[in-house]
């Protein structure tokens with residue numbers, strides 16, 4: 001027997017449903033309810049032409065009751081003359097997504113500096129397989145993975161990238177060959193070490209999931225890769241120096257890349273993006289831009305300039321601390337795949353060697369591509385950890 005009760009509250013601004021037999025209570029706002037009227041195509045369809053602009057500000061529920069012919073349906077009569085018929089079960093399912101509790105695609109794990117990331121054999125990574133899923137899942141979970149067994153050919157970088165999504169073409173093309181150059185136009189082409197940084201913060205959307213494929217290590221030694229979980233650094237900063245954390249979240253600084261002439265692997269560019277070091281969504285840390293070589297003049301309010309530099313310095317000191325460093329001297333055929341908006345990467349310096357140049361091949365795929373592919377693989381293989389809600393990688397809270 002159905003004991004579901006229907007009540008209109010707050011002058012028609014709220015609908016209260018006590019569902020039988022589960023005893024579940026749904027409290028639904030007028031606009032939310034109308035936005036989910038079954039007369040409209042579902043939100044996932046992308047076919048809607050409905051706009052909330054078409055609803056009056058004073059929209060309210062005039063009456064609501066279970067359908068006399070079918071007690072699994074509630075009929076809502078609206079002040080603007082519209083009538084909605086909601087199937088209770090479907091309404092309850094949609095309402096579950098309206099809790100404000102966003103289900104992550106994957107739980108995040110912060111590896112300590114000495115912990116090993118997941119290692120995948122390139123030969124076992126076929127498109128659409130569980131191994132493909134596990135690769136992407138580990139990238140979201142740990143922020144980076146290693147892939148070994150890569151062939152010594154350009155196509156092998158391309159094959160790995162295709163598992164992540166479509167390679168993003170930029171002013172340096174689809175791939176960037178980091179090779180020691182006598183006339184370096186970027187520090188990566190020199191033999192100098194690089195502090196951990198994120199790539200291309202001067203883009204409105206920085207590089208996403210990036211591949212560094214080692215084709216040839218430095219023959220004279222050195223050139224060890226350093227990986228830092230920037231979200232871990234941010235979370236530690238939040239806990240230990242909350243005022244510094246707030247400044248890095250709230251103050252935007254300019255990131256800059258300027259080349260007035262074309263270079264062998266890059267166009268002339270003048271890119272400027274203002275952004276904070278730490279990007280938050282609600283309380284979750286969801287992105288990082290940290291690259292001292294790519295910042296412009298800090299044009300800060302004089303009232304905060306000193307405090308800001310202290311906060312920025314604190315982040316830089318932590319990033320340089322070996323406590324956060326995962327290090328590995330990549331061999332030929334190994335690649336590190338990392339989320340450039342979470343993980344920072346750097347390297348130690350190395351000896352120049354005319355007999356064999358260090359060669360790393362770099363490319364990037366937008367994060368949404370990789371996360372979309374992971375959601376689809378979870379759907380196809382019937383795996384947990386997916387909803388239609390957005391992805392929040394990196395929050396220690398979940």
Ligand SMILES: [Fe+2]
Pocket residue numbers: 188197198199345
């Ligand atoms: Fe870099």
